[in-house]
Structures are given as structure tokens and as C-alpha cells.
Amino acid sequence: MSSLRTAARVEALGFSEIVKIRNHIMSLQRRGVSVLPFHGGEPFLHTPDAIKQACIQALADNKTRYAPSSGIEPLLELIIEKVRTRNRIPAEPGQAIVVSGGLHGLFVAFMTTVNPGDDVMVLSPYWTPIQDLIVLAGGRRVLVNSFQARGQRLRTMLEQSLTPATRVIYYNSPTNPTGQVYTRAEVESLAQFACTHDLVVIADEAYEDIVFDGEHVSLASLPGMMERTLTVYTLSKSFSMTGWRLGYVIATEPWMTGLRKLTLNSINGVSTPTQWAAVEAFRMGPAYFEELRQAYRQRRDLLVAGLRAAGLACEMPAGTFYAFPRINPALGQDSWQAFHCLLEQFGISSVPGVVFGPDGEGHLRFCFSTSLETIEAAVERLARLQRAD
Ligand code: PLP
Numbered sequence: 001m002s003s004l005r006t007a008a009r010v011e012a013l014g015f016s017e018i019v020k021i022r023n024h025i026m027s028l029q030r031r032g033v034s035v036l037p038f039h040g041g042e043p044f045l046h047t048p049d050a051i052k053q054a055c056i057q058a059l060a061d062n063k064t065r066y067a068p069s070s071g072i073e074p075l076l077e078l079i080i081e082k083v084r085t086r087n088r089i090p091a092e093p094g095q096a097i098v099v100s101g102g103l104h105g106l107f108v109a110f111m112t113t114v115n116p117g118d119d120v121m122v123l124s125p126y127w128t129p130i131q132d133l134i135v136l137a138g139g140r141r142v143l144v145n146s147f148q149a150r151g152q153r154l155r156t157m158l159e160q161s162l163t164p165a166t167r168v169i170y171y172n173s174p175t176n177p178t179g180q181v182y183t184r185a186e187v188e189s190l191a192q193f194a195c196t197h198d199l200v201v202i203a204d205e206a207y208e209d210i211v212f213d214g215e216h217v218s219l220a221s222l223p224g225m226m227e228r229t230l231t232v233y234t235l236s237k238s239f240s241m242t243g244w245r246l247g248y249v250i251a252t253e254p255w256m257t258g259l260r261k262l263t264l265n266s267i268n269g270v271s272t273p274t275q276w277a278a279v280e281a282f283r284m285g286p287a288y289f290e291e292l293r294q295a296y297r298q299r300r301d302l303l304v305a306g307l308r309a310a311g312l313a314c315e316m317p318a319g320t321f322y323a324f325p326r327i328n329p330a331l332g333q334d335s336w337q338a339f340h341c342l343l344e345q346f347g348i349s350s351v352p353g354v355v356f357g358p359d360g361e362g363h364l365r366f367c368f369s370t371s372l373e374t375i376e377a378a379v380e381r382l383a384r385l386q387r388a389d
Helices: 017-030 049-060 073-085 102-113 129-137 153-161 184-196 255-266 272-281 286-309 335-346 372-388
Strands: 096-099 119-124 140-145 166-172 200-204 229-234 247-250 364-367
Touching: 017 335, 049 272, 073 096, 073 247, 073 272, 096 102, 096 255, 102 129, 102 166, 102 200, 102 229, 102 247, 102 255, 119 129, 129 140, 140 153, 153 184, 166 184, 184 200, 286 372, 335 364, 335 372
Parallel strands: 119 140, 119 166, 166 200, 200 229
Antiparallel strands: 096 247, 229 247
């Protein structure tokens, strides 16, 4: 066999379907087709000026040399203070690490905790890269349907999905793609399950600041959970900083040593001026977050009302900037058909639910992080769907 081939670990990896969809939409737009874009996944707002200014200042001050690979001290201090006060996580100095965005944080978290042959429980539908991170770590994905596993059924369903090889749970609240926010009672029940069976949890809290209904409860704030939880955060969604690539992970030992080694050996630390810009992000007050939520709430209400008026059943998302309505026969028999129908006949792009795992089939994901005009135009086009029905 020729040696001009990639390593087996790479061959087993997929490449995000969402990227393929994005490329397809871009090629349609280049050909002059008008598409109202709802397939994306990033904030429509710009990074706040104060953060951009802090980066410019860092460059002017020649803060351009290697930073410590786990993060600069002033940023780490602010991170610890933030998680202690806002997330109620009892983190001590030394229990935070700066990483290159949420995905990198998840990468180092999975590689730190999952051994080949381990089963990883995933509440599903789930954010697509998770599947690949588990494959890369040599684990096996065990899905727990998150539409069914709500309220009192959560504990029962987790118990039913437990295998002798289960070691890690991936948990994401607020959830991409469903917009679900787990209640305090649910988070408590997950915590009790993890403690009872001595499991480790990777808690993905990327959307912690985009919650409309209910409260965001950090799993690591619950008794007994700090030592068994690796909590992954990112500045991408909270501060409209997707392109800056900065996140952080909170964990105790022995995890922190693993996270440090993997971060050193993969990126050797986040760009120094970016870290100084992030320091400024931690100075944003409550008014900033209130405005952010208000902007997304207005968009959520408009889109969900339009989807429902068009005959698509849609749970009101309690958090994130995604709505996850059910498809109906007027659109097609499965989520890919519905995606194509909506794109080709109505000029609206979305993401087929099955891209987020088998439990997402029968749904489409719409990202409402866009202008009100775009949402209004989509609602108008969707109204035709009901007339056609
Ligand atoms: N976790 C979830 C659930 C996400 O949806 C995303 C981004 O879309 C991330 C983590 C990672 O975000 P980033 O790598 O941009 O920080």
C-alpha cells in the first residue's frame, strides 16, 4: 500500500456538512440567486469597540511576543473572578486555561478525558463537530434523545443509556441546535447521575449569555461537580468575537495538566494581542448583556411567529440564536428534502436537522442572528408556504 495517504485517525473524520451548505449557498449567490441566509451560526453584531481598541493598544504597546501557553495572568485572574461570581463555579487560581475558541477548548477537553474504547454519552441532537472529536479521541458516541430526556425522564433515560464503557458525558446548555435550556432541576439530576456513576462531564456553555427564558445553571457549580467537570467557554457568541478565536476551560487536576499539555503542543497559546483584547471583554457590565439578549429576543419572536404562521410547529427557543421547527409534508418527507424545497422554491437557507445527528431528523435549524429586515422578508416568503399547503 502506498505511504502517500493520511493517518487512519484523519480518514475516520468527517468534514462539517454546514461548511458544505455554506459553500453551496455562496455559489448560488455568485450566480445572482437571492437567498435569505438562515444557515449560519454567528452573531450579527460587531465586536464592541472597547475590545477592538484594547487590541490596537496592545499592538501599539508591542505586546506581541509569546504569551504563557496557558494564558496571560491578568486574563486568567478575570476569568476566575467571572466564573466564581457569575457561574458560581468554585474555581481557584490555576483552574483556568485560555484556548483558541470553544472548538479548541472542546478538542483539548475530549483528548484529555476520553480513552480509546470509552463510551461518550451525548445529549442529542448535538453540535456537529462533537461527533468528530469523539472519533478523534477513539471513543464511541452513545446518543440520548434530548427531546424525550427532559424533566423527570432525564435521569431515567440517562440510566437506560449507560454502558459498562461509559466514562464521559457531553452536555451543552443552552443547546445548539434546539435552543433548549436545561432547568436547575434537570442540571441537578444530571449531576447526581454523574456522581453516582463516577462519570466526567464536558459542559459546553458557549451560549451562556443568550438565555431568554429561565436561568443558565453551570453544572460545575453544583456540589461534587467541580472535580468531574471540564467547562468550556468561548468569547465568540457573548462578545461577537467568532473570528478572534478565544475561549477558556475551567477544570481541576488531573484534567488541567492534560489541558495544558495539549494546548502547548497544539497552539502554544492564543495570540498575545487577542488575549489583551479579551481582558477588556471581561469588563463589560450587565447593561451590555441585557442589550444583547434584547436584540436576539426581538429576532427570535419575529422568526418563530412567522414559522408558526406558516404551519411549522416550533418550540420557543429558551436560549441561543437558533429555532428548530419541525418540517411538514408541504416541504418534504425528510430534513434534506425540506432544506432543498425551502432553498429552491422560497430562497431561504437553513440547515437540515439530521446534520445534528439522527435525533434532529424531521427538523430544520434556522439561525435568527441576522437583520430584522432579513427575518421580515423570510416571514413574508414563508406565508406563501401556508397558501400552497
Ligand atoms: N459549542 C457550541 C455548541 C457551538 O455552537 C459553538 C460554535 O458554533 C462552539 C462550541 C464553539 O465556538 P467557537 O469555536 O467559535 O468559540
